[in-house]
Amino acid sequence: MKRVSLAFTLALAAGLATQAAHAQTLKTVKDRGMLSCGVSQGLPGFSSPDDKGNWTGLDVDICRAVAAAIFNDATKIKFVPLSAKDRFTALQSGEIDVLSRNTTWTLSRDTSLGANFTGVTYYDGQGFLVKKSLKVNSALELNSASVCVQTGTTTEQNLADYFKGNNMKYEVIAFGTNDEAVKAYESGRCDVFTTDVSGLYADRLKLANPADHVVLPEVISKEPLGPMVRHGDDQWFDIVKWTLFAMVTAEELGVTQKNVDEMAKSDKPEMKRVFGTDGNLGEQLGLTKDWVSRIVKAVGNYGEAFDRNVGAGSKLGIARGLNALWNKGGIQYAPPIR
Amino acid sequence: MAIEPRKPPSQFVAKLQRILGGSAGWSGFVVQILFVAALSWIAYEIVANARANLQAQRITAGFGFMANTAGFDVNQYLIPYTNSDSYTRVFLVGLLNTLLVSVIGIFFATVIGFLVALGRLSPNWLLSRVAGGYVELVRNLPLLFQILFWYLAVLAALPNPRQSISIFDSVFVSNRGLVIPKPIANPGFEPFVAALLVAIVAVMLLSRYSRRQLFQSGKVIKVWPYALGLVVGLPLLAALIFGAPVTFEVPALKGFNFAGGSRVIPEFVALTLALSTYTAAFIAEIVRAGILSVHKGQMEAGSSLGLQRGSVLRLIVIPQAMRVILPPLTNQYLNLTKNSSLAVAIGYPDLVSVFAGTTLSQTGQAIEIIGITMGVYLLISLITSAVMSFYGWRLGRSLGNS
Numbered sequence: 173m174k175r176v177s178l179a180f181t182l183a184l185a186a187g188l189a190t191q192a193a194h195a196q197t198l199k200t201v202k203d204r205g206m207l208s209c210g211v212s213q214g215l216p217g218f219s220s221p222d223d224k225g226n227w228t229g230l231d232v233d234i235c236r237a238v239a240a241a242i243f244n245d246a247t248k249i250k251f252v253p254l255s256a257k258d259r260f261t262a263l264q265s266g267e268i269d270v271l272s273r274n275t276t277w278t279l280s281r282d283t284s285l286g287a288n289f290t291g292v293t294y295y296d297g298q299g300f301l302v303k304k305s306l307k308v309n310s311a312l313e314l315n316s317a318s319v320c321v322q323t324g325t326t327t328e329q330n331l332a333d334y335f336k337g338n339n340m341k342y343e344v345i346a347f348g349t350n351d352e353a354v355k356a357y358e359s360g361r362c363d364v365f366t367t368d369v370s371g372l373y374a375d376r377l378k379l380a381n382p383a384d385h386v387v388l389p390e391v392i393s394k395e396p397l398g399p400m401v402r403h404g405d406d407q408w409f410d411i412v413k414w415t416l417f418a419m420v421t422a423e424e425l426g427v428t429q430k431n432v433d434e435m436a437k438s439d440k441p442e443m444k445r446v447f448g449t450d451g452n453l454g455e456q457l458g459l460t461k462d463w464v465s466r467i468v469k470a471v472g473n474y475g476e477a478f479d480r481n482v483g484a485g486s487k488l489g490i491a492r493g494l495n496a497l498w499n500k501g502g503i504q505y506a507p508p509i510r
Numbered sequence: 511m512a513i514e515p516r517k518p519p520s521q522f523v524a525k526l527q528r529i530l531g532g533s534a535g536w537s538g539f540v541v542q543i544l545f546v547a548a549l550s551w552i553a554y555e556i557v558a559n560a561r562a563n564l565q566a567q568r569i570t571a572g573f574g575f576m577a578n579t580a581g582f583d584v585n586q587y588l589i590p591y592t593n594s595d596s597y598t599r600v601f602l603v604g605l606l607n608t609l610l611v612s613v614i615g616i617f618f619a620t621v622i623g624f625l626v627a628l629g630r631l632s633p634n635w636l637l638s639r640v641a642g643g644y645v646e647l648v649r650n651l652p653l654l655f656q657i658l659f660w661y662l663a664v665l666a667a668l669p670n671p672r673q674s675i676s677i678f679d680s681v682f683v684s685n686r687g688l689v690i691p692k693p694i695a696n697p698g699f700e701p702f703v704a705a706l707l708v709a710i711v712a713v714m715l716l717s718r719y720s721r722r723q724l725f726q727s728g729k730v731i732k733v734w735p736y737a738l739g740l741v742v743g744l745p746l747l748a749a750l751i752f753g754a755p756v757t758f759e760v761p762a763l764k765g766f767n768f769a770g771g772s773r774v775i776p777e778f779v780a781l782t783l784a785l786s787t788y789t790a791a792f793i794a795e796i797v798r799a800g801i802l803s804v805h806k807g808q809m810e811a812g813s814s815l816g817l818q819r820g821s822v823l824r825l826i827v828i829p830q831a832m833r834v835i836l837p838p839l840t841n842q843y844l845n846l847t848k849n850s851s852l853a854v855a856i857g858y859p860d861l862v863s864v865f866a867g868t869t870l871s872q873t874g875q876a877i878e879i880i881g882i883t884m885g886v887y888l889l890i891s892l893i894t895s896a897v898m899s900f901y902g903w904r905l906g907r908s909l910g911n912s
Binding site for chain 1: 564566567568569570581582583584585593662666670685686764765766767769775776777854855856857859863864867868870871872873874875876
């Protein structure tokens with residue numbers, strides 16, 4: 173891990189020293205014929221390779237949607253697995269075009285990293301996983317516990333705040349990668365494993381006996397997860413931002429992977445704008461008129477992607493909750509495409 | 511008429527010319543100046559460009575972040591630390607943890623290395639084969655693998671705190687580490703330490719005196735009974751007069767873990783074990799080579815003086831072997847220190863883990879942090895080399911060929 177981050181840093185230093193900021197990401201991506209997408213090192217539901225080596229997950233689908241919008245081919249992607257602490261350097265150095273790696277949107281990350289969050293793909297919060305045999309029902313009973321955590325995340329600071337705020341003592345053991353932290357938790361080195369709740373459900377599947385472990389009810393933080401792009405290229409920022417909005421809008425309009433071709437023929441004014449049969453909204457983004465159909469054909473609407481990867485249709489079985497559409501009790505909301 | 515001896519031409523200018531310009535003389539000097547100027551210009555351009563581009567991309571730069579609050583916890587600190595301390599403090603905590611594991615690792619690696627080397631050279635067939643087997647096994651397995659082995663296979667197999675192995679209900683071994691009673695200083699602590707220091711100084715003077723006696727008059731004075739008496743007696747006396755120097759805080763199981771007492775975390779144990787056994791295998795081979803490089807006539811000469819094998823090795827062979835051993839031994843010390851950065855794999859809070867890891871990703875200031883970290887490792891390595899060179903210089907002087 174150390175070597176990787178060192179390599180990125182050197183690349184960053186070299187990149188910064190020799191060339192100006194990468195202003196034309198879309199052109200670079202088109203010339204390369206491939207989108208370079210930073211993902212996790214394996215978090216089921218968000219980004220993990222399946223048994224055939226294909227990357228799947230909600231974060232992966234965001235990248236696939238961007239690739240589909242540009243190339244009309246969701247496979248023209250190079251996935252770059254990154255540890256939590258290497259991810260920003262990889263983005264800054266130009267190694268990747270989009271960072272779609274369950275990354276929490278915070279003010280300091282928005283301002284000091286030379287990068288922008290383009291939206292929220294998943295509203296999450298931090299929670300705790302414990303063994304059922306400990307008979308703990310609430311995070312407030314965790315005084316004096318040992319906690320395993322992955323280093324380089326907002327998780328470590330939330331953890332410190334939570335225990336301090338509740339006057340509890342704890343011991344933190346911070347590991348370089350998520351898998352190492354989970355392994356140490358499983359071996360009994362820690363009483364508690366903590367990360368975002370969605371991650372807890374995903375990691376629980378990796379344990380020998382998932383049923384022996386329970387996620388505590390407390391959610392101790394706000395973790396809006398979303399993709400990031402570099403500062404200084406507003407066109408690229410818009411493309412990634414509106415790709416997610418297109419998926420959300422598609423769900424809102426009832427456009428699915430199956431019915432997208434039919435819906436595209438609709439003569440409702442709103443549908444015509446979205447599908448580009450009227451106006452040139454896609455071209456204004458630097459894409460094509462049929463950008464929304466390309467995206468939905470490749471990955472489906474937001475609801476479909478959610479269900480397939482983390483929701484009812486997946487092993488994780490996470491409820492929509494906050495991630496339902498704004499008109500269905502959640503807070504997923506897209507500005508109008510017009 | 512007396513003939514004045516002709517003065518030799520001044521060598522000063524010629525020497526200066528050679529020092530500054532090498533064999534090429536003054537023109538070489540000019541070339542060197544130009545080369546240095548070009549290098550500095552390139553370095554300046556790199557720094558200036560990087561700074562301008564960082565600004566253009568609005569990436570925060572500079573070292574101001576070091577004063578910000580860290581906001582995360584670390585589970586082993588040698589200086590007081592809480593999550594409201596600054597990143598500078600985190601840096602120091604990580605640095606000290608790195609130094610701790612390096613110094614202790616170097617100590618054990620050296621001891622084990624020498625013992626294995628002597629074992630391998632021993633006339634005892636079994637011992638030499640066991641030592642040889644150790645070297646071949648340990649040095650041929652990747653270090654990261656060995657660290658994970660100690661951590662995940664050996665230490666993790668220990669029972670949980672509630673079923674920990676206890677020794678007299680005061681020392682506990684579990685998968686959370688080794689918990690021992692913690693000494694807490696009483697008013698009698700300072701006199702106790704003072705008495706101990708006095709005793710140690712007295713023993714040192716005494717042994718010098720006995721050496722001088724041995725060299726001057728051949729008298730052998732047995733020092734150790736006096737030494738033992740002083741080192742045990744004086745502090746004991748102080749304790750009797752001023753009261754017990756420390757009381758012990760006995761750890762007790764409370765909630766999930768032990769409260770009270772001092773704890774050695776398993777990450778530290780695993781890392782130290784792996785680093786010292788791994789490096790020891792290399793040191794063993796270096797020491798063996800060094801000893802074999804001393805002519806066997808030296809060994810025979812020592813034996814013919816009536817010295818035992820141990821004394822021959824200690825007094826005659828090893829001091830001569832040290833000249834060969836020292837440079838590669840220094841390399842191993844440097845390797846061990848740098849290898850300690852593998853700590854991040856098992857969650858030991860070393861410099862790379864807490865500073866180049868957590869701090870880096872919280873602040874995002876990769877260039878500054880990696881720069882500082884590289885500088886620190888360089889500094890540690892240079893200091894280690896300097897100390898070893900000094901030792902080598904003294905050794906050379908004492909062997910009479912400085």
